[in-house]
Amino acid sequence: MGTVIYVSNADSGDISVLSLDESTGTLATLRAADVGGTVMPLAISPDQRFLYAARRSEPIAVVAFGIDRESGLLTKIGEAPLPDSMAYLSTDETGRWLFSASYGGNIVAVNPIGADGKPRPSTQQIPTAPKAHCIRALPGNRHVLATSLGGGHVLQFRFDADTGALSPSEPYLLAMRAEAGPRHLAFHPTGAFAVLLNELDASLDVLALDRTRGTLTPKQTLGTLPPGFSGEPWASELRFTPEGRFLYTSERRSSTLATFAVDATSGALTPRGHTPTQAQPRGFAITPSGRFLVAAGQSSHRLSVYRIDGETGALTLTAEHAAGRNPNWVEALSLA
Numbered sequence: 001m002g003t004v005i006y007v008s009n010a011d012s013g014d015i016s017v018l019s020l021d022e023s024t025g026t027l028a029t030l031r032a033a034d035v036g037g038t039v040m041p042l043a044i045s046p047d048q049r050f051l052y053a054a055r056r057s058e059p060i061a062v063v064a065f066g067i068d069r070e071s072g073l074l075t076k077i078g079e080a081p082l083p084d085s086m087a088y089l090s091t092d093e094t095g096r097w098l099f100s101a102s103y104g105g106n107i108v109a110v111n112p113i114g115a116d117g118k119p120r121p122s123t124q125q126i127p128t129a130p131k132a133h134c135i136r137a138l139p140g141n142r143h144v145l146a147t148s149l150g151g152g153h154v155l156q157f158r159f160d161a162d163t164g165a166l167s168p169s170e171p172y173l174l175a176m177r178a179e180a181g182p183r184h185l186a187f188h189p190t191g192a193f194a195v196l197l198n199e200l201d202a203s204l205d206v207l208a209l210d211r212t213r214g215t216l217t218p219k220q221t222l223g224t225l226p227p228g229f230s231g232e233p234w235a236s237e238l239r240f241t242p243e244g245r246f247l248y249t250s251e252r253r254s255s256t257l258a259t260f261a262v263d264a265t266s267g268a269l270t271p272r273g274h275t276p277t278q279a280q281p282r283g284f285a286i287t288p289s290g291r292f293l294v295a296a297g298q299s300s301h302r303l304s305v306y307r308i309d310g311e312t313g314a315l316t317l318t319a320e321h322a323a324g325r326n327p328n329w330v331e332a333l334s335l336a
Contacts, residue, residue, distance in 0.1 A: 002335040003287050004072030005294050008039045009324025016324055025305050025318025033074040035063050042329045043089040050117040056085040062119045072335055078118035083109050083125050088134045093141040097164045101132040108135050108146050110164045123164055134184045139191035143214025147182040156215050169214050189244040193267035202233035202251055206267045224249045224258040226274040236282045242290045246313035250281040259313045275315045278304050285330040296327035
């Protein structure tokens with residue numbers, strides 16, 4: 001088994017493909033895959049055969065790559081137009097539908113994906129309140145959630161996996177705190193709860209998940225900022241470890257990663273401290289083994305690799321490595 005890391009470099013217009021040696025915690029650059037413009041969010045298909053990248057400069061599109069399962073290298077297989085510049089991509093659990101959210105266009109959209117992995121033009125576009133930021137299918141593939149940072153709420157949809165159609169759930173909107181700025185969602189591996197990261201106040205909300213109705217209920221709110229922080233927060237990403245024992249978040253003003261222990265039964269989070277990282281860490285990923293976290297600094301144009309302590313969740317720096325210009329999104333994949 002090997003581990004490959006994909007990093008989108010917005011200003012270089014490409015995706016870095018790197019191998020991670022999990023015996024040493026070091027990275028080696030394999031190749032860069034050209035996207036032909038500003039590239040930001042990435043999504044890997046459920047069968048791990050394809051990677052999708054949003055090109056946010058003209059012509060705006062989703063670009064599809066085939067993944068070589070032995071080397072992890074990428075081969076472009078096609079692209080399809082997107083209705084606007086998209087800040088987030090994800091697929092449904094079948095890999096037949098691509099979801100996207102537009103921060104500038106205030107919409108979410110659905111694109112079909114062919115059996116060959118190639119995306120098709122969108123079949124549905126839904127207006128949202130300002131600054132749509134994330135869209136993800138719930139475990140079970142019957143519902144979808146999206147966030148509106150400007151609207152201050154989470155949108156709750158029913159999802160038809162046969163047709164790709166989204167329709168409002170009841171209730172349609174879950175209002176969050178004023179000025180919190182709902183940004184990204186993550187689902188615990190048990191599927192019992194979700195966690196919402198809010199960009200503007202750098203808070204986390206633990207949300208009970210009703211998988212039958214596809215709706216959320218707030219349970220806990222806590223902060224992610226390091227002690228002594230002053231200024232305007234700018235929270236960015238959150239990820240669970242694969243077994244769900246720990247949750248990590250990144251914050252761009254302080255350039256830190258926050259660690260939380262997770263109670264898998266209740267969903268309660270317990271803060272476990274902060275770790276300095278690369279400047280302006282917009283994105284990071286956790287390896288499928290759960291042993292390493294790789295963070296990207298948009299301002300440093302570098303990556304940091306951390307070993308995750310399986311008992312405490314503590315992060316230990318093992319390596320730094322050059323990335324492209326403005327690295328912002330990170331995905332990790334294990335190879336057979």
